Amino acid sequence: MKGDLRALDVHNKKVIVRVDFNVPLSKDFQVTDDTRLRGAIPTIEYLIAQGAKIILVSHFGRPLAKLLPDGEIDRNKFSLRHVVPALSALIGKEVVFFPDCIGEEVLQKTEQLSPGDILLLENTRFYAGEEKGDPALAAQLALLGDIYINDAFGAAHRAHASTTVVANHFDVTHKAFGFLMQLELDNAKMVQLDPKHPFIAILGGAKVSDKILLIETLLDKADKIIIGGGMAYTFVKAQGGNIGNSLVEDDKLELALELLAKAEKLGKPIVLPLDSIAAEKFAPDAHYKNVPSDEIPSGWLGLDIGLVARVEYEEHLQGAGTVLWNGPMGVFEMEAFAHGTRAVARAVAEVTKQGAFSLIGGGDSAAAIEQSGLADEVSFISTGGGAMLELLEGKELPGVTAILKP
Numbered sequence: 001m002k003g004d005l006r007a008l009d010v011h012n013k014k015v016i017v018r019v020d021f022n023v024p025l026s027k028d029f030q031v032t033d034d035t036r037l038r039g040a041i042p043t044i045e046y047l048i049a050q051g052a053k054i055i056l057v058s059h060f061g062r063p064l065a066k067l068l069p070d071g072e073i074d075r076n077k078f079s080l081r082h083v084v085p086a087l088s089a090l091i092g093k094e095v096v097f098f099p100d101c102i103g104e105e106v107l108q109k110t111e112q113l114s115p116g117d118i119l120l121l122e123n124t125r126f127y128a129g130e131e132k133g134d135p136a137l138a139a140q141l142a143l144l145g146d147i148y149i150n151d152a153f154g155a156a157h158r159a160h161a162s163t164t165v166v167a168n169h170f171d172v173t174h175k176a177f178g179f180l181m182q183l184e185l186d187n188a189k190m191v192q193l194d195p196k197h198p199f200i201a202i203l204g205g206a207k208v209s210d211k212i213l214l215i216e217t218l219l220d221k222a223d224k225i226i227i228g229g230g231m232a233y234t235f236v237k238a239q240g241g242n243i244g245n246s247l248v249e250d251d252k253l254e255l256a257l258e259l260l261a262k263a264e265k266l267g268k269p270i271v272l273p274l275d276s277i278a279a280e281k282f283a284p285d286a287h288y289k290n291v292p293s294d295e296i297p298s299g300w301l302g303l304d305i306g307l308v309a310r311v312e313y314e315e316h317l318q319g320a321g322t323v324l325w326n327g328p329m330g331v332f333e334m335e336a337f338a339h340g341t342r343a344v345a346r347a348v349a350e351v352t353k354q355g356a357f358s359l360i361g362g363g364d365s366a367a368a369i370e371q372s373g374l375a376d377e378v379s380f381i382s383t384g385g386g387a388m389l390e391l392l393e394g395k396e397l398p399g400v401t402a403i404l405k406p
Contacts, residue, residue, distance in 0.1 A: 003403050005176040010052040016145035020152035021058040031086040034231045043151045043178035051115035060123045091393040102140040110144050116118045120355040124162045142169035151178020154384035156399030167402035187380040188391050196321030204229030204327030213393040226271045228305045228329035241294025275306025283336040304330025305340035314347040326361035328368045341368045349377035
């Protein structure tokens with residue numbers, strides 16, 4: 001099967017593994033969330049056991065967008081060497097770091113590797129060619145290894161030099177998906193290809209414009225779409241509701257009505273929150289009250305789904321066969337407005353316990369389920385918000401296509 005890592009002979013081979021180590025760091029450069037590091041461990045451990053020489057490649061942050069006052073790259077703040085202690089501890093083995101990712105010295109370093117060694121190279125985004133998909137940079141990266149593995153699902157929707165273009169230098173017998181990437185694709189197929197019905201999608205987040213394609217795709221597949229978060233107010237206003245100062249995309253009001261009409265025609269309800277927690281200002285200590293979503297007072301703004309909506313959404317989820325959740329129900333970063341998101345997290349965990357397949361679509365939804373302490377009680381949490389969104393919209397991901405291409 002194309003893309004199958006286990007089908008490749010990696011023993012004594014130099015294996016380039018594109019990982020996603022774009023992890024959050026504290027001010028003193030400690031890893032504060034090691035989810036992405038842990039995600040790469042199964043592939044790394046397999047390669048160690050098979051006697052491969054492992055060369056880890058990743059981006060980290062956006063160094064070219066945040067230059068120092070003198071116009072130079074901040075090579076300390078954006079260095080991948082900060083992840084080495086945490087990564088070494090997780091693997092239980094020394095990880096050697098090298099302060100560049102291409103060039104003669106890197107080539108020499110890769111030639112010195114023994115089977116089972118792990119070499120982590122410096123941030124690929126120190127080179128402008130990375131995000132531009134520069135063929136010259138990709139060619140230099142390709143020189144480093146005999147085999148290329150893409151395990152960076154979180155960056156698979158970007159046609160960058162190290163995620164996509166480099167794979168063109170390897171034939172199908174010398175490239176594959178890492179185990180995390182394969183797991184992400186397999187779980188997405190559970191929703192895309194043959195979902196168990198009733199299939200209920202929960203969509204949240206700030207903007208309708210970010211989810212238009214997903215809503216249109218889901219109207220063909222899902223039985224019901226539940227909407228929360230800031231995007232709900234564009235639908236509420238489109239239907240004539242008073243939403244005060246709530247987030248709204250006025251240029252998408254007509255589109256919202258079209259989506260509601262299409263859903264009604266298909267007999268697939270789009271469920272909006274009947275009530276909201278409205279606050280007098282956007283602040284954690286703001287005065288707030290529970291009001292109907294279409295009667296938010298002038299100057300106030302909806303920051304979470306209300307008490308009735310929470311119960312109603314829980315009832316809608318009962319008996320679900322498949323649940324897709326993408327986007328929080330409110331401003332969950334503020335304690336006062338996190339309760340709607342937590343209620344949905346509990347409801348999703350409950351239906352999973354009853355036999356539903358639940359896919360949490362990465363990004364804020366993943367953070368919300370982790371924050372709720374229910375990460376172990378859902379079927380799968382994606383590590384790639386943008387990549388999973390594009391995959392579920394039916395788009396081809398460049399990083400995936402590049403592995404399958406001869």
